[in-house]
Amino acid sequence: MTTTDDSRHEGAGADPLALDVRKSAILNAVVTEYIGSAQPVGSQHLMDAPGVSVSSATIRADMAALERDGYLAQPHTSAGRIPTDKGYRFFVDHLVGPGALDPVGRQQVRQFFDHAHGEIESMLEKTSGLLADLTDCTAMVVGPSHETSTVRSVQLVGLGPRLALLVVVLADGAVQKQSIDLAEEVDEDRLSDAGRHLAAHALGHALSQIDPTPPNSGDPLTDAVVAAGVEGLRHLGSAEAGDQLFVGGSSRMAAAFDAVDTVRSVLTILEQQLVVVTLLRDVLDRGLSVAIGAEHGVEPLASCAVVVMPVWVDGEVTGTVGLLGPTRMNYPQALAAARVVGNRLGETLSESRR
Amino acid sequence: MTTTDDSRHEGAGADPLALDVRKSAILNAVVTEYIGSAQPVGSQHLMDAPGVSVSSATIRADMAALERDGYLAQPHTSAGRIPTDKGYRFFVDHLVGPGALDPVGRQQVRQFFDHAHGEIESMLEKTSGLLADLTDCTAMVVGPSHETSTVRSVQLVGLGPRLALLVVVLADGAVQKQSIDLAEEVDEDRLSDAGRHLAAHALGHALSQIDPTPPNSGDPLTDAVVAAGVEGLRHLGSAEAGDQLFVGGSSRMAAAFDAVDTVRSVLTILEQQLVVVTLLRDVLDRGLSVAIGAEHGVEPLASCAVVVMPVWVDGEVTGTVGLLGPTRMNYPQALAAARVVGNRLGETLSESRR
DNA sequence: GTCAGCACTCACTACAATGGAGTGCCAATC
DNA sequence: GATTGGCACTCCATTGTAGTGAGTGCTGAC
Numbered sequence: 004m005t006t007t008d009d010s011r012h013e014g015a016g017a018d019p020l021a022l023d024v025r026k027s028a029i030l031n032a033v034v035t036e037y038i039g040s041a042q043p044v045g046s047q048h049l050m051d052a053p054g055v056s057v058s059s060a061t062i063r064a065d066m067a068a069l070e071r072d073g074y075l076a077q078p079h080t081s082a083g084r085i086p087t088d089k090g091y092r093f094f095v096d097h098l099v100g101p102g103a104l105d106p107v108g109r110q111q112v113r114q115f116f117d118h119a120h121g122e123i124e125s126m127l128e129k130t131s132g133l134l135a136d137l138t139d140c141t142a143m144v145v146g147p148s149h150e151t152s153t154v155r156s157v158q159l160v161g162l163g164p165r166l167a168l169l170v171v172v173l174a175d176g177a178v179q180k181q182s183i184d185l186a187e188e189v190d191e192d193r194l195s196d197a198g199r200h201l202a203a204h205a206l207g208h209a210l211s212q213i214d215p216t217p218p219n220s221g222d223p224l225t226d227a228v229v230a231a232g233v234e235g236l237r238h239l240g241s242a243e244a245g246d247q248l249f250v251g252g253s254s255r256m257a258a259a260f261d262a263v264d265t266v267r268s269v270l271t272i273l274e275q276q277l278v279v280v281t282l283l284r285d286v287l288d289r290g291l292s293v294a295i296g297a298e299h300g301v302e303p304l305a306s307c308a309v310v311v312m313p314v315w316v317d318g319e320v321t322g323t324v325g326l327l328g329p330t331r332m333n334y335p336q337a338l339a340a341a342r343v344v345g346n347r348l349g350e351t352l353s354e355s356r357r
Numbered sequence: 358m359t360t361t362d363d364s365r366h367e368g369a370g371a372d373p374l375a376l377d378v379r380k381s382a383i384l385n386a387v388v389t390e391y392i393g394s395a396q397p398v399g400s401q402h403l404m405d406a407p408g409v410s411v412s413s414a415t416i417r418a419d420m421a422a423l424e425r426d427g428y429l430a431q432p433h434t435s436a437g438r439i440p441t442d443k444g445y446r447f448f449v450d451h452l453v454g455p456g457a458l459d460p461v462g463r464q465q466v467r468q469f470f471d472h473a474h475g476e477i478e479s480m481l482e483k484t485s486g487l488l489a490d491l492t493d494c495t496a497m498v499v500g501p502s503h504e505t506s507t508v509r510s511v512q513l514v515g516l517g518p519r520l521a522l523l524v525v526v527l528a529d530g531a532v533q534k535q536s537i538d539l540a541e542e543v544d545e546d547r548l549s550d551a552g553r554h555l556a557a558h559a560l561g562h563a564l565s566q567i568d569p570t571p572p573n574s575g576d577p578l579t580d581a582v583v584a585a586g587v588e589g590l591r592h593l594g595s596a597e598a599g600d601q602l603f604v605g606g607s608s609r610m611a612a613a614f615d616a617v618d619t620v621r622s623v624l625t626i627l628e629q630q631l632v633v634v635t636l637l638r639d640v641l642d643r644g645l646s647v648a649i650g651a652e653h654g655v656e657p658l659a660s661c662a663v664v665v666m667p668v669w670v671d672g673e674v675t676g677t678v679g680l681l682g683p684t685r686m687n688y689p690q691a692l693a694a695a696r697v698v699g700n701r702l703g704e705t706l707s708e709s710r711r
Numbered sequence: 712g713t714c715a716g717c718a719c720t721c722a723c724t725a726c727a728a729t730g731g732a733g734t735g736c737c738a739a740t741c
Numbered sequence: 742g743a744t745t746g747g748c749a750c751t752c753c754a755t756t757g758t759a760g761t762g763a764g765t766g767c768t769g770a771c
Contacts, residue, residue, distance in 0.1 A: 045764050058714050063765065081721045081764050121536050160510040160526045162709070170524060170532055172514045178524055180532045182475050253607065254624035263611055266620060270608035355516070399733055412745050417734065435733050435752045713771085720765075729756075740745075 026065050028054030030074055034086045034094040038331050043083030088296035088330065095293050095334050102335035104343050108137045116347045123176050128249045130348055135252025137340040140328035145280055146247040147175060147321040147352060150211040150240050157205050159198035159232060164188045169235045176355055181235040189228055197228035210240025248276045259329040268303035283325045286311045296330050306330055310337045312345035316352045380419050382408030384428055388440045388448040392685050397437030442650035449647050449688050456689035458697050462491045470701045477530050482603045484702055489606025491694040494682035499634055500601040501529055501675040501706060504565040504594050511559050513552035513586060518542045523589045530709055535589040543582055551582035564594025602630045613683040622657040637679045640665045650684050660684055664691045666699035670706045678702065
């Protein structure tokens with residue numbers, strides 16, 4: 004009797020997230036089952052789940068308790084149970100292993116990154132496609148922020164009498180540009196002259212750490228152009244320039260929901276780069292790798308979950324990979340895929356920096 | 358009596374697309390009504406349509422004839438009629454005026470292009486958003502092809518011991534890049550030397566018209582780098598490099614159809630840049646500005662129509678704007694919006710070339 | 712605490728009945 | 742002879758009525 008007493012105390016502990024061993028197993032089984040079938044799960048189906056070797060009646064009692072505690076919900080009286088956001092949260096937090104990618108997926112990832120080359124943008128774009136393929140979710144990839152990347156080359160190109168284009172190549176191979184309006188007419192020679200001064204001033208520095216006051220060259224017009232160029236450089240390195248976002252597999256959202264309205268509102272969100280980037284950053288800042296339902300503050304995504312992984316380049320977090328799917332998405336698979344792809348992406352980017 | 362005889366002859370002419378004045382009016386009314394309501398249109402509702410001042414019985418007879426000729430279809434026996442692709446085609450081909458944008462839309466367009474500035478990519482991206490807003494369709498914008506644009510600046514930047522980045526600025530402000538694998542290790546000095554040779558060779562020429570055999574410089578290693586650079590340039594100018602496509606408002610497709618499956622297959626197509634660009638080009642090449650249903654060969658878009666307008670820059674067609682919607686889209690509005698936006702976009706791009 | 716048994720709930724399906732929008736046809740009319 | 746009002750007909754959509762079955766909560770026995 005003492006043993007049963009013990010387990011009962013375990014279940015009734017102060018921590019609202021602590022659960023009976025069996026209840027936990029049941030919850031796990033419900034989530035797993037529901038992720039696969041998208042149908043409410045009844046007590047009968049759970050009898051042969053691992054860690055649950057009791058009768059359906061007992062399971063029913065436990066499920067009723069789980070519902071009372073907010074982990075499960077019933078669409079209607081005579082239906083099975085589906086997990087609530089809280090239920091998914093418990094599932095994710097108490098996942099045993101880190102989850103591994105299936106062999107086929109691992110092969111895909113290896114093949115992709117072994118052949119990855121060329122422009123960074125197209126690689127990130129393709130990475131989002133890869134992630135979407137692996138997980139059947141919509142994938143989001145935020146490119147390395149340019150604040151910390153060092154300048155490899157700076158050039159001023161005249162486009163019109165009072166219009167110049169500032170072209171910057173960063174160490175990671177990213178090319179940024181910024182049009183610069185000139186107050187006065189500047190001839191080609193003086194422009195390239197200013198370009199050289201600008202290069203001398205900025206080369207080798209991170210975009211965000213460029214001294215806002217360049218040294219005087221002696222010629223006021225050149226100085227003005229250089230100053231405009233420095234301003235442009237700093238703007239490119241500032242947060243306003245915005246990180247580039249690549250969304251892949253948005254069509255998967257249409258397969259995930261059967262309500263057209265939901266699909267529409269989710270797609271609308273995905274069209275707003277700023278919202279998506281902010282969402283991913285927020286989740287990461289809160290130290291989470293999964294945000295379920297209402298946990299992220301974006302109203303129209305209430306029936307969605309987000310999986311986020313940082314991308315480490317040379318010991319710094321400079322990018323993000325993310326997945327968006329219905330709350331009943333396959334979390335183990337999604338987490339594994341995001342982790343693996345995020346890591347390999349970071350490695351690949353680190354290599355190309357050298 | 359002769360007058361009625363005349364009108365009958367008109368309707369029974371050899372041209373299968375020629376129609377009775379009244380039948381034509383009825384068809385017009387059906388299309389207009391159906392575009393608005395998405396519901397099959399009955400004979401009663403057409404009695405007060407302009408150009409149709411006859412009883413419902415007469416309308417019924419005409420509608421039966423129109424169905425026999427393939428312009429209309431009936432979902433089922435006791436329902437109203439909906440237009441077939443052929444019906445839409447007639448509607449589009451016999452539209453009276455060129456159709457004008459509503460004042461609000463016109464204001465939006467004016468405001469947009471008056472404030473348009475900066476990088477060409479972000480402008481095209483925003484243009485696709487504008488078009489989607491104006492028409493409630495998904496908008497596609499294909500940027501100016503780079504084949505004909507002249508080279509304003511060429512630069513070689515070393516990224517690694519055997520990796521260089523070719524950065525090209527074109528006259529329209531587009532920046533292109535291409536990574537170049539070098540067979541041997543090349544130091545910074547020699548690289549910039551090769552860059553100067555490359556620039557001297559390519560500056561002022563259109564990307565596609567660069568002489569594939571640059572003059573010898575005397576130094577074999579430099580020559581090798583220059584040759585690789587020329588190849589890179591020609592690749593950028595070739596069709597393979599692909600035109601850049603911007604898709605805006607893809608969420609509108611979810612609102613247009615109520616079958617989730619349709620939405621998914623359409624979104625899947627929209628994710629394939631090459632397919633979309635090819636589709637737009639094909640339609641334009643066939644001299645059409647509208648392709649309805651099966652007219653474009655893309656199977657999954659069978660329930661969609663495409664509206665295409667060329668973008669003229671300095672007397673040449675270099676880009677495309679397009680709209681994708683259900684076959685029951687608002688053609689007059691879509692055509693007007695695409696025409697206006699395409700024209701203004703062309704003007705804006707032409708200006709920035711100077 | 713666990714379990715078999717039992718009554719109960721409620722979505723889902725099938726089926727018939729009804730209403731109505733719309734059609735096709737025909738005889739009368741202009 | 743084109744047009745029209747009248748009329749029978751068709752068939753979708755809606756409603757109502759069981760019947761079915763999956764699933765639940767409860768209870769008393771072990």
